[in-house]
């Protein structure tokens with residue numbers, strides 16, 4: 015299932031702008047072998063994982079910082095060690111948590127105990143029982159659902175080894191390499207052939223494992239004919255004094271298997287979110303991405319689907335919200351390799367208060383992908399005239415049997431619609447929030463009810479602030 | 481307090497650089513049904529919008545008192561909460577927001593209280609059957625893909641759900657087939673029988689059949705040029721607006 019060599023080059027993450035190559039700069043990241051060994055030891059890595067990390071470190075040091083997206087010079091890469099040192103305490107006390115985060119907890123109605131855990135200052139939210147109940151139900155199906163640390167030291171070690179960073183190789187980009195060297199936390203799922211998991215697997219309850227929410231690794235393997243829904247995230251802003259998030263998600267969808275991967279992310283507004291998510295589908299396999307991206311100072315996020323097998327299919331439905339001080343560069347990528355493959359991208363971006371949203375997508379239909387179909391649909395809604403919204407869709411079609419469609423719409427919130435809604439008794443803020451929630455509804459409609467409600471609360475909150 | 485629920489005196493209003501309403505006087509007592517007529521472009525919709533508080537229009541002078549409150553000092557939602565309602569000539573579409581969700585949110589904002597789901601559902605069902613509407617309708621996105629007639633029916637649906645004190649109906653009957661007009665009239669009649677006050681902007685008598693019209697106002701070029709009883713509607717239908725301008 016991990017035979018993906020043919021798709022590795024050219025790099026499928028990089029949107030690098032060839033003309034600006036001379037602008038690359040290098041940093042001497044003070045990350046040493048000793049630090050990596052220390053991390054590895056604390057995590058009780060098997061020997062091969064230590065080797066893996068050390069190799070990733072080498073690659074990290076050799077690679078350049080991507081220069082084609084929003085600036086990330088606010089990251090102190092000369093001092094990268096402060097982001098990854100295992101003993102760096104995340105936040106000292108509740109008092110040090112910024113006011114806007116506390117405020118958001120308040121408005122979203124998160125219980126105090128949970129608030130402290132989410133801010134990384136309290137004892138871990140006691141949710142083991144809930145977690146174990148879920149675990150029991152899926153175990154009856156033979157499904158493995160555990161944290162990465164347990165997976166790698168337990169009986170699935172070989173399976174992890176066969177898949178870990180095979181889809182996102184460490185030399186994919188500099189932050190993938192960094193991830194490979196210092197990753198910590200995350201989830202592992204294996205669904206055996208034919209397993210059908212009715213309930214969504216939720217990783218909400220493990221967000222606060224040490225290092226999670228920063229360099230976590232998610233590895234999901236759905237074997238032939240199996241069906242899984244994995245859902246990750248919560249509306250509470252994840253605060254971390256170390257403001258770099260370089261997670262990695264690798265999804266392996268087997269023959270005729272189906273995986274739905276849903277995420278609602280809300281990063282604190284100081285966060286650099288440089289995340290890599292990728293899926294590969296075998297023959298007849300389907301990957302569905304549902305994605306709501308909120309918060310962060312800068313985001314680079316382009317979940318990628320590799321449609322390797324014939325008749326494989328991908329759907330991406332996403333919404334991004336950029337407010338004041340935010341520069342979000344998000345989108346989706348699809349690589350069609352197999353025959354009769356099909357992909358569908360539907361994204362919505364909302365921009366407000368001088369925020370910047372760039373929708374970036376790429377659809378590649380390789381010569382082998384005969385009779386494939388791709389459809390890209392992106393819409394932007396601007397709340398005010400200070401905000402900026404750009405669309406950078408790319409299509410690279412190498413066969414004349416392909417059927418591709420593309421539609422982009424940029425619009426402003428309609429004053430007439432706001433007046434109409436206010437004439438029924440809604441405040442201006444409520445009317446605007448409802449228009450925006452409606453605009454984002456392709457995503458909320460696909461989420462379980464409680465997540466959809468959370469997302470709408472989050473939109474309301476974002477509309478009220480700044 | 482005035483004996484009128486709506487008392488407008490010498491209202492001058494318009495858009496930047498252009499006066500559209502040039503001294504309108506209009507008085508309506510609570511529980512009455514008034515008709516507002518006038519040729520295209522006379523300022524009927526503008527008057528409705530100015531009463532409702534559309535920020536596109538600026539009030540230059542004059543007064544508007546609703547239920548003892550000075551409307552010119554109130555935001556649109558405050559006016560709605562005070563009991564004003566307007567059925568729009570061109571209702572707006574809101575993709576992704578279902579009609580029932582919209583109405584429930586509006587009720588919540590108007591009452592400041594959580595809405596009891598069971599009662600709300602029951603009322604939705606009753607109102608649907610009253611207006612001969614398929615219940616699936618209220619699950620659809622607000623006005624999105626509705627035909628002209630469906631949009632107008634949806635306005636009356638909102639009127640009956642929100643139960644305001646005063647409703648302005650801006651050409652709610654235009655572009656409807658005979659059956660649809662009958663249904664709309666039925667809805668309007670229920671509103672009226674429950675004590676609602678009405679200002680009906682219309683070009684035809686069809687919507688007025690079976691309604692007891694208390695007064696008719698004719699507006700031409702931003703001014704009320706003639707007032708009368710129910711019979712004025714007939715006169716205008718027979719003779720048009722010509723000749724009224726110079727009275």
Ligand SMILES: Nc1ncnc2c1ncn2[C@@H]1O[C@H](COP(=O)(O)OP(=O)(O)O)[C@@H](O)[C@H]1O
Nearest residue numbers: 495500518519520521522523524525526527536
């Ligand atoms: N928002 C607006 N911008 C420009 N002109 C307007 C606007 N609203 C109304 N008008 C003008 O004011 C006049 C009255 O319009 P309206 O109130 O819609 O008339 P009626 O509803 O009686 O047909 C028309 O000449 C119309 O073009």
Ligand SMILES: [Mg+2]
Nearest residue numbers: 524525526569
């Ligand atoms: Mg009009």
